[in-house]
Amino acid sequence: MNVKVKKEFDIRSAICVILFGIVVYDIFIVIPLLVLPVFLKIFSFAILLFILFTTCRFLQSLYAVRLVHPPKRHLNELPFVSIVVPAYEEASVLPRTIESMLKVNYPKDRIEFIYVYEDKSTDETAQIIHAYASMDERIRPVKKLSRNGGKAAAANYGIQNARGEIIGSFDADHSISPDAVLRAVEWFQDPQIVCVKGRCRGINKQDGFLAMVVGIERDIVEGLCIPSAFFLGGFSTFGGGQAFFRKSIFSDLGYFDENIMTEDIDYSVKLHLQGHRVVCDPTIISWEEHPKYFVTWWQQRKRWARGWMQVLAKHLGDIIRSKTLKRYEKLDMIMSLTTSLAPVVTINIIPLMLLTSLGKISTVAPFLFHLFVIVFATLLPILLAFVIIRLDNRNEKILRRKEMLYSFALWPYFFILIIVGWVAFVEEFVLRKESEYVKTRRNNLTDNLVNTKCSRFSPIAPTPHSYNEEILPGQAAPK
Numbered sequence: 059m060n061v062k063v064k065k066e067f068d069i070r071s072a073i074c075v076i077l078f079g080i081v082v083y084d085i086f087i088v089i090p091l092l093v094l095p096v097f098l099k100i101f102s103f104a105i106l107l108f109i110l111f112t113t114c115r116f117l118q119s120l121y122a123v124r125l126v127h128p129p130k131r132h133l134n135e136l137p138f139v140s141i142v143v144p145a146y147e148e149a150s151v152l153p154r155t156i157e158s159m160l161k162v163n164y165p166k167d168r169i170e171f172i173y174v175y176e177d178k179s180t181d182e183t184a185q186i187i188h189a190y191a192s193m194d195e196r197i198r199p200v201k202k203l204s205r206n207g208g209k210a211a212a213a214n215y216g217i218q219n220a221r222g223e224i225i226g227s228f229d230a231d232h233s234i235s236p237d238a239v240l241r242a243v244e245w246f247q248d249p250q251i252v253c254v255k256g257r258c259r260g261i262n263k264q265d266g267f268l269a270m271v272v273g274i275e276r277d278i279v280e281g282l283c284i285p286s287a288f289f290l291g292g293f294s295t296f297g298g299g300q301a302f303f304r305k306s307i308f309s310d311l312g313y314f315d316e317n318i319m320t321e322d323i324d325y326s327v328k329l330h331l332q333g334h335r336v337v338c339d340p341t342i343i344s345w346e347e348h349p350k351y352f353v354t355w356w357q358q359r360k361r362w363a364r365g366w367m368q369v370l371a372k373h374l375g376d377i378i379r380s381k382t383l384k385r386y387e388k389l390d391m392i393m394s395l396t397t398s399l400a401p402v403v404t405i406n407i408i409p410l411m412l413l414t415s416l417g418k419i420s421t422v423a424p425f426l427f428h429l430f431v432i433v434f435a436t437l438l439p440i441l442l443a444f445v446i447i448r449l450d451n452r453n454e455k456i457l458r459r460k461e462m463l464y465s466f467a468l469w470p471y472f473f474i475l476i477i478v479g480w481v482a483f484v485e486e487f488v489l490r491k492e493s494e495y496v497k498t499r500r501n502n503l504t505d506n507l508v509n510t511k512c513s514r515f516s517p518i519a520p521t522p523h524s525y526n527e528e529i530l531p532g533q534a535a536p537k
Contacts, residue, residue: 105403106431112400113435115393119282119442121289122340137246139169139239140222140305144212148230149181150500151347156190156197158233158345163240171197174216178204210314210321217308225308229299231500232344233261241342242302252307252334255296256342257281263461265350270464271471272348272355274443281340281446288338292390295326296336300344307334318372319493320365327373330391333382347500356478363482364493366398401479404435439468 141159145152152173159171173187184201191197202215209229217225224246226239238256245254257280260273288294297320311328314321326336349355377383377391443465451457485491 108400108403109431109435112393112397113431113438115390115397116283116438116442118290118292119278119286120445122282122286133244133247136165136168136240137224137243138222139164139224139226139243139302140217140220141169141171141226141228141234141239142174142213142216142220143171143228143230144174144209144216145179145183145187145230146176146209146212147179147181147183148500149183149186151231152183152186152190155230155233156186158235160190160194160196161236162234162238163236164243166196169196169239170221172200172216172220173197174200174202174212176204176212177201208316210316210318213321214313214316217305217313220305223305225303225305227301227303228344229346231347232258232299234300235343235345238300238342238344239302241339245337245339246302246304250334251337252304253296253329254302254337254339254342255284255294256300256338256344257285257340258299258344258346260348261345262347262350265348267464267467268352268355269348269350270461271467274447274461274465275439275468275471276346276348277446277450278439278442281449282442285338285340287390287394288336290386290390291384292387293326293330293394294336294338295323295394297322297326299346300342301336317493318365318368319361320369323366324369324372327369327377327391327395330387331373331376331380331382359475359478360482360485363398363401363479364486366395367482367486368493370395370398398479399483401476402483404476405480436469436472439472440465443468 143155143159156171156173162169175183175187184199187197187199191199198219200216200219202212213227217227224243226242228234242254242256245251258276259280260269260276263270263273284294284297286292301322307329311325311332315324318324329336349358374392374395377388377395380388383391444462447458447461447465
């Protein structure tokens with residue numbers, strides 16, 4: 059299965075998915091529900107239990123109100139760190155993000171920033187990288203021949219050319235906080251730790267309605283869900299645009315799988331299966347862009363949904379058979395991965411509620427209980443949004459009242475996510491469409507750095523290629 063870049067919205071596939079959904083409902087859902095009462099009762103009860111089961115899992119996110127700190131030890135010598143950043147057509151964000159990298163609080167002789175750019179980039183990505191490389195020797199341009207594989211292939215190429223014993227992996231749109239690298243390095247004093255993940259926060263919440271709602275959703279996931287999974291000893295992931303690794307782990311487990319749409323979740327599973335954990339420290343912060351256009355968001359979330367389903371299909375058997383995983387860890391991994399199928403199950407509750415309310419069918423649970431489950435499942439994210447806003451307010455002394463108001467939009471937002479999950483399921487398991495790595499469209503932010511501690515910048519004018527140190531295919535990384 060190849061992964062390729064796609065930018066256009068596939069109208070024909072969308073129509074096919076809708077038609078297929080109608081046929082499936084008619085043949086396998088509506089008709090059996092009307093003629094098979096026993097099947098109806100079992101089916102409806104199973105759906106309600108699944109929704110409650112997966113929703114209640116997120117209640118553990120409230121445990122993330124506590125913070126975890128790295129072990130306090132004296133660092134005799136800081137390790138050499140390599141930050142790897144894949145960059146394909148990222149000219150609109152590179153000036154902002156490179157500026158933040160160069161301001162990190164870490165010795166200049168102990169860090170490098172490897173920017174892997176595709177040779178087929180059509181914008182000024184390469185020129186911008188080389189312009190900065192000519193001004194600061196920490197920037198290392200790495201040109202990669204464009205092939206299938208997407209971000210994972212570029213990240214693998216950069217890791218192979220990295221000199222550091224600690225590898226930081228970042229998306230090109232991430233502005234890093236000054237203390238992030240040093241904070242992450244403190245964790246690696248423990249030789250058992252091989253991966254540390256921070257918190258990705260939104261830099262463009264004020265960029266429109268969708269950007270605001272997506273930013274709130276990401277705050278819930280990054281500020282509560284993932285940290286709580288780590289604190290409780292469950293399935294912690296480094297899903298998102300940033301993570302730090304001990305380089306030796308890539309020799310033990312191999313590199314990112316270039317055939318999986320969510321290579322980060324896939325690698326998280328591999329780490330857990332080998333007895334490792336992904337340490338989550340929410341105080342290691344980077345600032346990312348969120349989609350402000352619906353089509354961009356749809357493509358991104360469909361890719362994520364299909365990627366989680368791919369990981370579930372690939373690793374479920376290994377997780378169940380694993381002798382390494384602890385019981386709670388194994389249960390939490392299964393719950394987390396099967397949540398990717400929640401939209402497929404949840405969407406079936408809609409005709410059940412409608413037929414029950416009209417008195418056409420009778421189920422194990424009355425209509426009011428169906429309604430309670432749906433309300434509970436949709437109000438919980440709003441509760442979590444208020445919790446994370448309150449926590450951030452406690453730390454930053456800024457009460458984001460506007461975000462509290464926008465949190466109520468999570469109700470319809472998650473309903474649309476259910477539709478996205480259904481479409482992803484059909485494409486992955488029914489149509490078996492080829493995996494397509496959708497390049498996320500950037501928002502051309504230049505001075506809208508909202509809610510960050512990053513300084514404003516003036517985008518540099520790309521200069522002619524000023525080669526500082528460029529790695530070409532076939533060359534070894536300098537010693």
